[in-house]
Amino acid sequence: MASDASEPAADGRGQRTLALLxxxxxxxxxxxxxxxARARQRNPEATPEQVIRNLERMYVSALxxxxxxxxxxxxxxxxxxxxxxxxxxxxxxxSLELSALFALSIAEVHxxxxxxxxxxxxxxxxxxxxxxxxxxxxxxxERTGQHWGRQVVAKVPAETLRQINKVLGRNFITKYGTxxxxxxxxxxxxxxxxxxxxxxxxxxxxTFTVKAARRAFGPPPASWHG
Numbered sequence: 017m018a019s020d021a022s023e024p025a026a027d028g029r030g031q032r033t034l035a036l037l038x039x040x041x042x043x044x045x046x047x048x049x050x051x052x053a054r055a056r057q058r059n060p061e062a063t064p065e066q067v068i069r070n071l072e073r074m075y076v077s078a079l080x081x082x083x084x085x086x087x088x089x090x091x092x093x094x095x096x097x098x099x100x101x102x103x104x105x106x107x108x109x110x111s112l113e114l115s116a117l118f119a120l121s122i123a124e125v126h127x128x129x130x131x132x133x134x135x136x137x138x139x140x141x142x143x144x145x146x147x148x149x150x151x152x153x154x155x156x157x158e159r160t161g162q163h164w165g166r167q168v169v170a171k172v173p174a175e176t177l178r179q180i181n182k183v184l185g186r187n188f189i190t191k192y193g194t195x196x197x198x199x200x201x202x203x204x205x206x207x208x209x210x211x212x213x214x215x216x217x218x219x220x221x222x223t224f225t226v227k228a229a230r231r232a233f234g235p236p237p238a239s240w241h242g
Contacts, residue, residue: 030189036112037188041136044117048130051121064125065236071125072226075118079111080219112192115225119143126233127241128170134177138169139232141184146228148187156180163234 055070056062062070119140120130130136142149142164153164156179157172169177 033189033192034185037116037140038137040112040116041120041133041140044113045120045130045136047117048120048124051117052124055121063236064238064240068122068125068236071118071121072229075114076219076222076226079114079222111221115144115221116140118225119229122229122233123165123169126166126237128165128233132174132177134174134181135169137181138177138184139165141181141188142169143225143228143232145184145187145191146224146231148191149184149228150232152183152187153180156183163232165229165232166234 051071051074052067055067055074059066120136122143123130123139128135128139130139138153142153145152150164153168154160157164157168157176159168159172161167168180172180
């Protein structure tokens, strides 16, 4: 998939980071409605607010679980550093997929249109970047107000979104493309420490992402759209 967001990436690592992002978005976009259906499984009559809370719990639990699993494997006797690094690289993509699915699912519950890839990129990067993402989006879109997910992504033209995504892409590379090595090394610590670092780091990331999504989209809708 061609990515306008990859233009700011001057080095190979940056381009690989954005390629992984696009791959995660492409893989998870068709699963959004299934994910929402899963969140409604126990109560088909659940309100949007109840479903969003379920999606949040599912996401935090899943992301923390992947981190602990990889960290524990990396710390196990007989697992070499090379194997541990390979596991962590695979888990990074899984974490990115989970985060993409979560952000897109919340947007769907709020009735934000997801049919254009640029809108999906803005949603995922904006949520994962938190305050930096919201500042960038409102500044480039030249709009003020709370809840950029509703005020900007759902309303601005695709050309504006492409401009937003170029800036978000640079920020995304800085945050996720350069710090991954530090996190990976932390997970190959001996004597089981890797499991604590892996699960704890992912739980912190998940909590940050949940809070960012709440700020991005605001209060849940009172009823189901469409």
